[in-house]
Amino acid sequence: MASGMILAGLGLATIGFGARFIIKQMPTMGQKLAEATKTFPKMDSKAFANSKYYKGGFEPKMNKREASLILGVSQTASQQKVRANYKKLMLLNHPDRGGSPYVSAKISEAKDLLDKN
Structure with missing residues (x-):
């Protein structure tokens, strides 16, 4: 019975520390995501200009x-x-x-x- 209580306490502590870590990392994750989206190539109609499919209806x-x-x-x-x-x-x-x-x-x-x- 005591070992079950100890395991439950350790599990709650792990969840708490993990949540604390994620909350602290959120601002930097947002900045990294914003930088990554800026480097994505722009999709426009010219991207499909060399398509092998027939254009038009x-x-x-x-x-x-x-x-x-x-x-x-x-x-x-x-x-x-x-x-x-x-x-x-x-x-x-x-x-x-x-x-x-x-x-x-x-x-x-x-x-x-x-x-x-």
């Missing part, structure tokens, strides 16, 4: 260029290549599997446009 009326960008094929790709890429993209973006209905509609529209040519 969809065209109002889809053309062959946009369709080929969506499916990841050339504008003169064969029907087999178009259908293979369509199938792969639809497996990833189908609404029944958590994909966006809008994106899957655009993928289907791109396949239809390239398939009929």
Whole structure:
């Protein structure tokens, strides 16, 4: 019983000294944090200028260029290549599997446009 009381007292003393240390270090921690945030690089639109992703949204009326960008094929790709890429993209973006209905509609529209040519 006595050893339990001693351990509880030591635990409370440890918590008290730890809290005292943290409270004393708070002002210097705040200064260090402020200095660190000043040295972070600034994020602006130029940071994403060399991005590998296509910039911009969809065209109002889809053309062959946009369709080929969506499916990841050339504008003169064969029907087999178009259908293979369509199938792969639809497996990833189908609404029944958590994909966006809008994106899957655009993928289907791109396949239809390239398939009929």
